[in-house]
Amino acid sequence: MDSKYSNSNLHKFNNPEVVIEGWYWALQSRELKPGKAKGVRLSGKDLAIFRTESGEVVAMDAFCPHRGAHLGGGTVEGDALRCYYHHWKFDRNGDCVDVPCLKRAPNTGVNTYPVEDHFGLIWVWVGQGEPHALPSIPDLDGEEVEVTFARPYVKNCHPNIVMSDAIDVQHFRSVHRIPGDILDLDGKQVNDHTLHYANVAGVPEESLIGRLIGMFYKEQLTYSLCYWNGSSGSVTVGPDFQRFHIIYANRLGENGTSEGQVVLLTKRKKTKLGRLYGKTLLAATRIVSDYFANGDTPQFNTIKFDFKNPIKDDKTILQFINHVENSPVADWGFSKPSNVKKINVKPVSEAEEASQGEALCTAS
Numbered sequence: 001m002d003s004k005y006s007n008s009n010l011h012k013f014n015n016p017e018v019v020i021e022g023w024y025w026a027l028q029s030r031e032l033k034p035g036k037a038k039g040v041r042l043s044g045k046d047l048a049i050f051r052t053e054s055g056e057v058v059a060m061d062a063f064c065p066h067r068g069a070h071l072g073g074g075t076v077e078g079d080a081l082r083c084y085y086h087h088w089k090f091d092r093n094g095d096c097v098d099v100p101c102l103k104r105a106p107n108t109g110v111n112t113y114p115v116e117d118h119f120g121l122i123w124v125w126v127g128q129g130e131p132h133a134l135p136s137i138p139d140l141d142g143e144e145v146e147v148t149f150a151r152p153y154v155k156n157c158h159p160n161i162v163m164s165d166a167i168d169v170q171h172f173r174s175v176h177r178i179p180g181d182i183l184d185l186d187g188k189q190v191n192d193h194t195l196h197y198a199n200v201a202g203v204p205e206e207s208l209i210g211r212l213i214g215m216f217y218k219e220q221l222t223y224s225l226c227y228w229n230g231s232s233g234s235v236t237v238g239p240d241f242q243r244f245h246i247i248y249a250n251r252l253g254e255n256g257t258s259e260g261q262v263v264l265l266t267k268r269k270k271t272k273l274g275r276l277y278g279k280t281l282l283a284a285t286r287i288v289s290d291y292f293a294n295g296d297t298p299q300f301n302t303i304k305f306d307f308k309n310p311i312k313d314d315k316t317i318l319q320f321i322n323h324v325e326n327s328p329v330a331d332w333g334f335s336k337p338s339n340v341k342k343i344n345v346k347p348v349s350e351a352e353e354a355s356q357g358e359a360l361c362t363a364s
C-alpha cells in the first residue's frame with residue numbers, strides 16, 4: 001500500500017531529475033590555487049572554475065563558445081581565463097574580450113554563476129533568484145573557524161536520503177546503539193531553504209550511563225542540525241563545554257548518486273596552545289564522523305527508498321520531506337522548474353502523526 005510519502009506521490013524529494021535551489025559544493029578551496037583553473041561537473045552541469053591571480057573565484061559554463069573546448073583546461077591571465085585551444089579569452093563576467101587573430105573580439109561569452117569560498121569549500125549558487133545567505137551553523141555564527149576534511153564520498157543514493165539519516169531517530173537505536181530517546185528531535189523551518197532540528201530531550205537519569213553522561217551536560221544533550229536546500233547540512237554534537245561540528249555537503253552525482261564532502265570545524269583559537277587544542281578537537285571530530293559514517297554505509301549503497309509505511313517515530317523525516325517538497329527548483333539544464341508540478345503535501349499535524357503511528361501499530 002502506498003502512503004502520501006511514497007515515491008509515486010513525491011515530486012522533488014529523492015528525485016534525481018530536479019535540483020533544489022541553493023548553494024552546492026564544487027571543490028575544496030585548497031584544491032584551487034591562485035592562477036589555476038579546473039573542470040567540475042556539478043549536479044549534471046559542467047563548469048570551469050578558476051581562481052584569479054588576486055585570489056577571487058569565478059565559475060562559468062565549461063564549454064567555449066568558439067568550438068566547445070573545455071575551459072577548465074584553460075590558462076588564467078590576471079582575472080580572466082584563456083581557452084587552451086585557440087586562445088580566446090573570457091573575463092570574470094564570462095564575456096569574450098580577446099581573440100588573438102581578430103582586431104575585435106566577437107560579441108559572445110559564457111554564463112557565470114555566483115560563487116563563494118566558505119567553510120573550506122568553494123560553493124556555487126544554483127538557482128534563478130538572488131542567492132540565499134551562505135550555509136551557516138548557529139553555534140559558530142560570527143566566529144572564525146578552523147576546518148579540515150574527512151574523506152570525500154560517493155553514495156549510491158540521492159543526497160536527500162543521505163541527509164535524512166542524521167535525523168532518523170529509529171536508526172540511532174538500531175544501527176548506532178544509542179539508548180532510549182536521548183535524541184528526540186524536532187524540526188523547525190528557519191526560512192524557505194533552512195531547516196533546523198534541535199534535540200528536545202534531557203539526559204535520562206534512570207540508568208548508570210545516563211547519570212554518567214549527565215555529568216557533562218548542564219541541561220540536555222546537544223544534538224542539533226541545520227539543513228540547507230535538502231542536500232547539505234551541519235551536525236553539532238557534544239557536551240556543553242565542547243561541541244563538535246561537522247558539515248555533510250552533498251550534490252547530485254552521476255546516475256542518482258550523492259557526491260559528498262565532510263568538513264570538520266572548530267572555533268579558531270588565538271594562542272599557540274589553543275590552536276593545538278583545536279587540532280586535537282578536529283582529530284576527535286573525525287573519529288565521531290567516521291563512526292557514524294561507517295555504520296550507515298551499507299544501507300546507503302543498497303537502499304531503494306520508498307516510504308510506504310511512515311510511523312510516529314518517522315516524524316523528523318516527514319518534516320524533512322515536506323520541507324524539500326516545498327522548496328523552489330533550480331533551472332539547471334536537465335532540472336527545469338516548469339516540469340515540476342506544484343505539490344500539496346502539507347506539514348504533518350500532531351493529529352496526523354498520531355494516526356499514522358496508530359495505523360501502523362494496528363496493521364503490524
Ligand code: FES
Nearest residue numbers: 064066067083086
Ligand atoms: S574552442 Fe575555445 S578558443 Fe576555440
Ligand SMILES: [Fe+2]
Nearest residue numbers: 165292295296
Ligand atoms: Fe547514522
